Amino acid sequence: MLTQLYIKDFAIVNGLDIEIDPGMTTITGETGAGKSISIDALSLCLGSRAETSMVRPNSDKTEICATFNVANIPEAINWLTEQDLLTQDQTDCMIRRVITAEGRSRAYINGAPVPAQLLKSLAPLLVNIHGQHAHQLLLKPEHQLTLLDQFAEHKHLLAQTTLAYQGWNKLKKELKKLEEEQANREARFQLLEYQVTELDEFAINQGEFEQIEQEHKKLSNSVALVTDSQQCYSLLYDNNEQTIMDMVQFIETKLTDLSKYDPALNSIIQMLNEAGIQLKEASYELRDYIDSQEPDPEKLQQLEERLTTALELARKHKVAPEELYLEHQKLAEELSQIKQSDEQSEQLKTEVVEAEKHYWQAADALSESRNEAAQTLSAAITDSMQTLNMKQGQFLVKLNQIQTPAKTGSDEIEFLVSANPGQPLQAMHKVASGGELSRISLALQVLTSSKSSVPTLIFDEVDVGISGPTAAIVGQMLRKIGESTQVICVTHLPQVAACGHQQMQVSKENDGQSTTTQMVKLSQQERIYELARLLGGDVITSNTLENAKDLLVS
Template identity: 60%
Template sequence: MLTQLYVKDFAIVENLDIEFNSGMTTITGETGAGKSISIDALGLCLGDRADANMVRHGADKTEVSARFSITKIPNAINWLVDNELADGLPSDCIIRRIINSEGRSKAYINGTPVPLQQLKLLANHLVNIHGQHAHQLLLKNDNQLALLDEFASHSDLITNTFNAYQYWSMQRAELAKLKKAEQQRQDRLQLVEYQVAELDEFAIAEGEFEQLEAEHKILSNAVGLVNESQLALTMLFDSDEHSACSLVQSLANKLSNLSNMDDSLVPIQTLLSEASINLQEASSELRHYVDGLEPDPERLMQLDTRISQAMDLARKHKTTPENLHQEHSALTIELKDIQSSNELSVTLENEVNVAEARYWEHATLLHQARFQAAEHLSQAITESMQALNMAQAQFKIEITQSGSPTKNGSDNIDFLVSANVGQALQTIGKVASGGELSRISLAIQVITAERVSTPTLIFDEVDVGISGATAAIVGKMLRKIGENTQVICVTHLPQVAACGHNQMQVHKNMDEHQTHTSMHSLDSHERIEELARLLGGDKITETAMANARELLIA
C-alpha cells in the first residue's frame, strides 16, 4: 500500500510530505484548493505524461516520490526481483520522478534510473486510479469492453486472442507480400522455363565447347595434316636409303664394332641404340596417326552446326560459349527456386487458414467468457444502481460476436440502461442524465474495484453528481472496500468524507507573489469541523457541528 508521498514544486504545491494509512482515507478541501493535486502528483510519479507546466513557477524542477509497503504484494516483489531492482525480498519500494523546467523527465525505482515504460509496468501492481471523468468513458465502447474484461479477470484469454491475432496478421502480411511479387515471378517463370528447355535440348556438357573447337581445327586441316605427316613418316622410316631410322641404326652398328676395340665408345653406342628404338616407336605412332586421320566433311559440317548453335545461345544469354554449361546450371537452379516459391505460396496460404482458425477458436472462447461475465456484471450493476437511489433501474451488457476480427477479439459491446419503470433498455448515452451517468459509473467502479488485485485504489471525485442519501450509500460502499484494501478518495461530499477511517484536508493560501497548497491529516475534532464546513459552508454553526458529529459517529 501507499505509505508516503513527497511532492516538491509541483503546480501550486511548494512542498508536501504526507503519510498514508491503511483503510479508507478521504481528502477534502475548499473548491479550487487543489484536492486532486496529490492524485495528479502520484499519477505523474507512476508514469503519467510529463509537461513543463507542471513545474512550479520560479522552480527549476518538480520532484515527486512515493513509498509503498509491498510485503503483501507478491506480484510487485517478483517483478522487482525479476528486473534486478531489489536485493532479496524487499519490504518497501520507492518510486521517484523528476521533471525539469523544459519538460524532460527522469524516473527511478529504488534509486535506479529506469525507462518510463518500466515504471508504468510496476505501477500496474501498486495502484489503480479511478478518475473524476470516468463516467464520460462509459459512453465509449472500447472502455466498456475494458471494464468488462477487468471484471471478468480472464487475462489469459485476452492474451491468447491477442497473440493469435498478431500471428495471423503477420502471416497474412507475409502472404500479401508473396502475392504482390507473384506476377513478377510468373513472368520470370515463363522466360526461365523456355530458356531451360532450350538449353536442355541443346544439352552442352562441361568443357564440350573446347573439345568441339579442337576437333574442328583438326578436321578442317585434315588434308594438310595427312600429307605432312606422311612426308615425315617417309623421312623418318620409309625411305630405303636415307631414313632417319636406318641412318641411326647404321651408326649404332658401327660403334658397336668399334667398342670392341675401345670400351669408352660403349655409352655412345648405347645412346644410339636407344635412339634407334625411340625412332622406330615414333614411326609406329606416326603411322597409326596417319592411318586414323581421314577427312570427314559430314562430321566437319556437324561440328560447324554445333559450334554455331553454341555461339548463338551464348549471345542470347550474354555469356561466352565456354560458360554456357554454367549458365544452364544456374537457370535450372533459378527455375527450381521459382517453383519452390509457388509451393511456398500454397504452404503459406494453408498456414494463414490455420492461423485464422486458431484466432477464431480463441476469440470464441473469449466471447463465451465475456458473455458469462456480462450476465454477472449486469446483475451486480443493477443491484448497485438500485442501492444508489435508482430503485427501478435496470442495466444490461449486450455482447454480440461480429465477423470483424480485432486484436481484442470479435465482440461488439453495448451498455444498455432503463432508468425508470416502463422504459425500454436503450444505449446508455441516449437515456442516462448526467447525474444518473455518474451514479452508474460509480456503481461500476465500486464493483470492479472489489475484483482488482492492486492493493491501493484511488477515487478522484467519482461522487460528482450525487448527494444526500445516495452519497451516504457511496461512502459506505467505499468504506467496505477499505476494510480489505487501501482506499484513497478525493471528495466534496460530507457523507462520503465521514465514512473514511482517516481524513486529510487541503488548504490553499495566497501571498503577494504566489499561491501555496498544503495538506495535513485531521484528528477527530478537526474532522468534525471540516465535515461541518462541508455541510454548512464557510460559516460553521452549532447545528452543522451536531450534524457532523452524527455523520462521523454513524
C-alpha cells in the same frame, strides 16, 4: 500498497512529503486548491508523459518519489525480480522520476536508472487510477469490453484468444502477399519454364565453353599446325641438309678439341651436351605430335554448332558465354522457388483454415465466459443503480457475436440502461443524464475494482454529479472496498469524505509573489471542522459542526 509520496517543485507544489496509510484515505480541499495535484504527480512518477510546464517556475527540476510495499503483490515481485530490480527479502519498491526545466526526463526503480516505458509496465501492478472523466470513457464500446473482462477475471481466456488471433492474422497476411504476387509469378513461371527447358537441352557444363572454344581453335587450324610443326621438325632433326641437332653436335665437337688447351670450356661443352639431349627429346615429342594430328571435319562442325548455340544463348540472356552455366543454375533455382511458392500457398491455405478453427475455439470459450459475467454484472449494476437512488433503474450488458476474427474476441458489446419506470432499455448514451451516468460509472468502477488484484485504487473526483443520500451510499461502498484494498479518493462531498479511515486536506497559499499548495493529514477534530466547511461553506456554525460529528464514520 502506496506508503509514501514525495513531491518537490511540481507545478504549484513547493515540497510535499506524505505518508499514506492502509484503508480508505479521502482528500478534500477548497475548489481550485489542487486536490488532484498529488494524483497528477503520482501519474507522472508512474510513467505518464512529462512536460516542462510541470516544473515549478524558477526551479531547475521536478522530483517525485513514490514508495510501495510489495510484500503482498506477487505479480509485482515477480516483475521486479525478472528485471533484476529487487533484492532478496526486499519488500519496498521506490519509484523516482526527475524532470528538468529543459525537458529531460530520468526514471529510477529502487535506485537503478530505467527507461520511462518500464514504469508504464510496472504501474498497472501497483495502482489503478479512476479519473474524473471515467464516465465519458464508459460510453466507448472498447472500454465497456475492458470493464466486462476485468469483472469476469478471465485474463487467460483473453490472452489465448489474442494469441490465436495473432497467429491466424500473421498466416493470413502471408497468404495474401503470396496471392497478390500470384499473377506476376505465373507470367514469370512461364518464361522461366521455357528458358530453363532450353538451357536444360543445351546442358552446358561449368567451364565447357572455354574448352569448346580452345578445341575449336585447334581443329580450325589443324592444317597449319601439322604443316608448320613438320617444318620445325625438319629444321630440328630430320633434314637432308644440316639440322639444328647437327650444328649443336658440330659445335660441341669443336669445343671439345679446344678444351685440351683450355679446360674453362668444359662447362660450356657440358651445357651443349645437355642442350643436345633436350633438343633430341623435343624432336621426338614433336614427331609424335605430328603423327597424332589428323583433321576431323565432322567434330569441327559439331564444335562450331555448339559454340554458335552457346553464343546465341548468351546474347539472349545478356551474359558472357563463360557465365552461361551459372545463369542456367540461377534460373533453375528461381523456377524451383516459384514451384515451392505455389506449394507453400496451398500449405498456407490449410494452415489459415486450421488457425481460424483454433481462434474460434478460443473466442467461443471467451464469449461463453463473457456471457456468464454479463448476466452477473447486469444484475449487480442494476442493484447498485437502485441503491444509488435510481429506484427503478435497470442495466443490461448486451453481447452480439461477430463473424470476423478480432484481437479482443468475437463479441460486440453495448451497455443498455433504463433510468426511469416504463422506459425501455436503450443504449446508455441515449438515455442517461450526466448525474445518472456518473452513478452508473461509479458503480461499475467499484464492482470491477473489487475484482482487481491491484492493491491501491485511486478515485479522482469520480463522484461528480452525486449528492445527498446517494453520496453517503457511495462513501460506504468505497469504505467497504478500503477494508481489503487501499483506497485513495479525491472528493468534494462531505458524505464521501466522512467515510474515510483517514483524511487529507489540500490548501493553497499565495504570498503575493508565488502560489503554493500544501497537503496535511487531519486529526479527528480537524476532520470535523473540514467536514463542517464542506457542509456549510466558509461560515461554520454549531449546527454544521454537530452535523459533521454525526456524519463522521468512526
